[in-house]
Amino acid sequence: LDGVALVQGIATAVHTDRKAVAIRLPDGRQREEPYDALLIASGCTNGFWRRPPAFLSREDIEAVLRAEQKQLADATTVAVVGGGPSGVSVAYNLAMRHPAKAVHCFVSGEGVLPGYHPKTVARIEAKLVEGAGVVLHRHHRAVLPDATRRDALGSGPIAWTTGQPSFEADVVVWAVGAGQPNSSFLPPEMLTPEGFVAVDAFLRVAGGDGVVFAVGDIAAT
Numbered sequence: 001l002d003g004v005a006l007v008q009g010i011a012t013a014v015h016t017d018r019k020a021v022a023i024r025l026p027d028g029r030q031r032e033e034p035y036d037a038l039l040i041a042s043g044c045t046n047g048f049w050r051r052p053p054a055f056l057s058r059e060d061i062e063a064v065l066r067a068e069q070k071q072l073a074d075a076t077t078v079a080v081v082g083g084g085p086s087g088v089s090v091a092y093n094l095a096m097r098h099p100a101k102a103v104h105c106f107v108s109g110e111g112v113l114p115g116y117h118p119k120t121v122a123r124i125e126a127k128l129v130e131g132a133g134v135v136l137h138r139h140h141r142a143v144l145p146d147a148t149r150r151d152a153l154g155s156g157p158i159a160w161t162t163g164q165p166s167f168e169a170d171v172v173v174w175a176v177g178a179g180q181p182n183s184s185f186l187p188p189e190m191l192t193p194e195g196f197v198a199v200d201a202f203l204r205v206a207g208g209d210g211v212v213f214a215v216g217d218i219a220a221t
Helices: 060-076 085-095 118-131
Strands: 010-015 020-024 030-034 038-040 077-081 103-107 135-137 172-174 197-199 210-216 216-218
Touching: 077 085, 085 103, 085 118, 085 172, 118 135, 197 210
Parallel strands: 038 210, 077 103, 077 172, 103 135, 197 216
Antiparallel strands: 010 020, 020 030
């Protein structure tokens, strides 16, 4: 990043008419950053590890990680809800790191990694169950907490829309997706009805005068 100016702030608006991004700084002051070309890579909040934009120092981040590490280390029973790559990875690594813990992975379908090749699914499930000792629960669709109160780590009991008895766990890892784009600072004409950035085949953003591009968490039109 030699020669790159780094600004810690939260983008609050994009003014395409004068090619500038409005930014709120940690001390509350506002500034505008001009651009010749703008690359939007603002990501999303996904109900798992990705949280809404906020001002965090290195100390803040390390404190959160230490607290979550302790919460997982102190738990006897851990429930991972979600069978995608994130949920499978968390369940596997927790079980391998803490073999004395009871690690349960709950999936809504027949198995983990829906949409992956059957041979891949079989191999990963074998590593998860036989290799790491994770208890895999199939056909369990959870009643999700309110999105505004759901963080990466929670606690039980977990209720199921699929009719099984509720499950009690010391820690619940919510790996259920629920992606919400961090796009509230963008003009409405740049967004899809779902709030994702709308781009063409060349990643150019609608309404961006040909100099606004986006990568990640986008919708091609």
